[in-house]
Amino acid sequence: MSLLSATPHQPTVTEREARQVAEAAREQDWRKPSFAKELFLGRFRLDLIHPHPMPPAEHVQRGEEFLAKLRDFAETRIDSARIEREARIPDEVIDGLKELGALGMKIDTKYGGLGLTQVYYNKALALAGSANPAVGALLSAHQSIGVPQPLKIFGTQEQKDAFLPRCARTDISAFLLTEPDVGSDPARLATTAVPDGDSYVLDGVKLWTTNGVVADLLVVMARVPKSEGHKGGITAFVVEAGSEGITVENRNAFMGLRGLENGVTRFHQVRVPAANRIGPEGAGLKIALTTLNTGRLSLPAMCVGSGKWCLKIAREWSAAREQWGKPVAFHEAVGSKISFIAATTFALEAVVDLSSQMADEDRNDIRIEAALAKLYGSEMGWLMADELVQIRGGRGFETAESLAARGERAVPAEQMLRDLRINRIFEGSTEIMHLLIAREAVDAHLSVAGDLIDPEKSLSDKARAGANAGVFYAKWLPKLVAGAGQLPRSYAEFHPAGHQDLSVHLRFVERGARKLARSTFYAMSRWQGRMETKQGFLGRIVDIGAELFAMSAACVRAEHLRTTGEHGREAYQLADAFCQQSRVRVDELFGRLWTNTDDLDRKVVKGVLSGTYTWLEEGVIDPSGDGPWIADATPGPSRRENVRRPIR
Numbered sequence: 001m002s003l004l005s006a007t008p009h010q011p012t013v014t015e016r017e018a019r020q021v022a023e024a025a026r027e028q029d030w031r032k033p034s035f036a037k038e039l040f041l042g043r044f045r046l047d048l049i050h051p052h053p054m055p056p057a058e059h060v061q062r063g064e065e066f067l068a069k070l071r072d073f074a075e076t077r078i079d080s081a082r083i084e085r086e087a088r089i090p091d092e093v094i095d096g097l098k099e100l101g102a103l104g105m106k107i108d109t110k111y112g113g114l115g116l117t118q119v120y121y122n123k124a125l126a127l128a129g130s131a132n133p134a135v136g137a138l139l140s141a142h143q144s145i146g147v148p149q150p151l152k153i154f155g156t157q158e159q160k161d162a163f164l165p166r167c168a169r170t171d172i173s174a175f176l177l178t179e180p181d182v183g184s185d186p187a188r189l190a191t192t193a194v195p196d197g198d199s200y201v202l203d204g205v206k207l208w209t210t211n212g213v214v215a216d217l218l219v220v221m222a223r224v225p226k227s228e229g230h231k232g233g234i235t236a237f238v239v240e241a242g243s244e245g246i247t248v249e250n251r252n253a254f255m256g257l258r259g260l261e262n263g264v265t266r267f268h269q270v271r272v273p274a275a276n277r278i279g280p281e282g283a284g285l286k287i288a289l290t291t292l293n294t295g296r297l298s299l300p301a302m303c304v305g306s307g308k309w310c311l312k313i314a315r316e317w318s319a320a321r322e323q324w325g326k327p328v329a330f331h332e333a334v335g336s337k338i339s340f341i342a343a344t345t346f347a348l349e350a351v352v353d354l355s356s357q358m359a360d361e362d363r364n365d366i367r368i369e370a371a372l373a374k375l376y377g378s379e380m381g382w383l384m385a386d387e388l389v390q391i392r393g394g395r396g397f398e399t400a401e402s403l404a405a406r407g408e409r410a411v412p413a414e415q416m417l418r419d420l421r422i423n424r425i426f427e428g429s430t431e432i433m434h435l436l437i438a439r440e441a442v443d444a445h446l447s448v449a450g451d452l453i454d455p456e457k458s459l460s461d462k463a464r465a466g467a468n469a470g471v472f473y474a475k476w477l478p479k480l481v482a483g484a485g486q487l488p489r490s491y492a493e494f495h496p497a498g499h500q501d502l503s504v505h506l507r508f509v510e511r512g513a514r515k516l517a518r519s520t521f522y523a524m525s526r527w528q529g530r531m532e533t534k535q536g537f538l539g540r541i542v543d544i545g546a547e548l549f550a551m552s553a554a555c556v557r558a559e560h561l562r563t564t565g566e567h568g569r570e571a572y573q574l575a576d577a578f579c580q581q582s583r584v585r586v587d588e589l590f591g592r593l594w595t596n597t598d599d600l601d602r603k604v605v606k607g608v609l610s611g612t613y614t615w616l617e618e619g620v621i622d623p624s625g626d627g628p629w630i631a632d633a634t635p636g637p638s639r640r641e642n643v644r645r646p647i648r
Helices: 015-025 035-040 057-077 080-086 091-100 118-131 133-145 148-154 157-169 284-295 298-320 332-361 367-392 400-405 413-424 430-441 443-453 459-480 503-533 535-563 568-594 598-610
Strands: 173-176 192-196 199-210 217-224 233-240 246-251 262-273
Touching: 035 367, 035 430, 035 503, 035 535, 057 091, 057 118, 080 400, 091 133, 118 133, 118 298, 118 332, 133 148, 133 173, 133 199, 133 284, 133 298, 133 413, 148 157, 148 233, 148 284, 157 217, 173 199, 199 217, 199 233, 217 262, 217 284, 233 262, 233 284, 284 367, 298 332, 298 367, 298 413, 332 367, 332 535, 332 568, 367 413, 367 430, 367 535, 430 443, 430 535, 443 459, 443 503, 459 503, 503 535, 503 568, 535 568, 535 598
Parallel strands: 173 217, 192 217
Antiparallel strands: 192 199, 199 262, 217 233, 246 262
């Protein structure tokens, strides 16, 4: 098998070794039920999400009180246009967020935090992110993946006592995993942490360190060499950002999120006390993935906020702008876009609220639900913003500053589009999320039949796997033939008098889940060990599951709002519209499972990379500058100015 390229200071790993590292970092067991896992297995467990879980009254009161304070702060203290213009969040804004307690939203009150639930933390991020997405990103990176969350789950009591009070009120944190030549393949991680007495010595370079320019505390992933008394492996550390040997070498700039304090951080002979190690050696990736199980919900939460804003602007603009004698909203070509934004915002909020409440209750394993929310939210958020720009026409492409200069309302639609684009890459790109979710979705199959397709397993191992698989599939496959989705009166409570019929959509979901499971089984039987290379197929399988999950959440939310008397009729209308739209997408995805251009695409790619089509590139000028594709990250002392800017 071909070796992955590596610089001299980087580990050289095969594809198999890289997969083994990722597999070892997975949470192996399913100790709690999972609605999404069951969905991919063809079992529509509506009982796991309906009736919609509800937060305790005291959590609601605490959350609503903070949201009121945050709204007042955002309206009076956050100048989004200034942040966009200066490409920086003013220090006084960050100081104000500290005073408000926004750095400690998820930190327990005994450490000086606000102790908000996941539900209200996400609502706060949506609110702050709507004021300016860079502010939302700062708060999210600090406590969704920064120091507070991994310490909450894996930290010692001493670590919690030492660091959580600081994170709650004064200290900004960042999470450092990515390196210049290491993205979603952490097996090649090059930053090292060499044991030295009661300390570790860190050397390496980290890229795209969100909050890294202004951070006080860092979570750093580094490789500990295996040695006597040291298990070694990728390990997590809490590191003081002002430590000797740490240099922030660059503040990165992007097409969006211009206020983001994102940098390149170099470590040279940085001493970190062993007491600052989070968990045991070798547990770093598991800590990172577990942290992301709920941390990923922050991105779709902010996409919900974006959807709400897009809907508001689309409504106001489309009612005011007339074309051919009537508001543009009443022209079908524009109206369909408005309907998509409204229905999708409703469904996405349903997905995020449901997943967040399940996270708070801790009754279910939501690793797949959170990943689906991130995947679906980031893709749909981008589409909604793109549709808003189209609805606004030339004004959608024009900057808010330019609009204001010529006397029109300063609507930053193009900024929203730029700011949202990163969400399809942040915290796991769409392509990586497809693979991650697909791996979890087929976990039951690999548990019973994985040895059958593993070329390194012995004949006796394969025989045992075959026997186990025979028992499993003998029980499982017959259940995929028929179900409640074929019974006309199933889910009748979702068709109350005077409302749209949502039961028909839940029956579609139940049938779709069984069809999805059958398709997955057929593909595994057909491709066996080559299944992991069929990334186009796996991506469509996951996208179908995401749509079915969103339809389920939308229906459950609509019924919840109906029974609580809050806009029930309107919620049913939006849920029905979303499900109708989603069903069209699901049917298309099912068709594309088997009718697609995947094989042809692979041939074209080989031709492109071999230079077969270079003639097609003629006739243009490449405005790119000179320099290597990937910057040199050889460990050593920094030769650049430290641009770290702590806010005190």
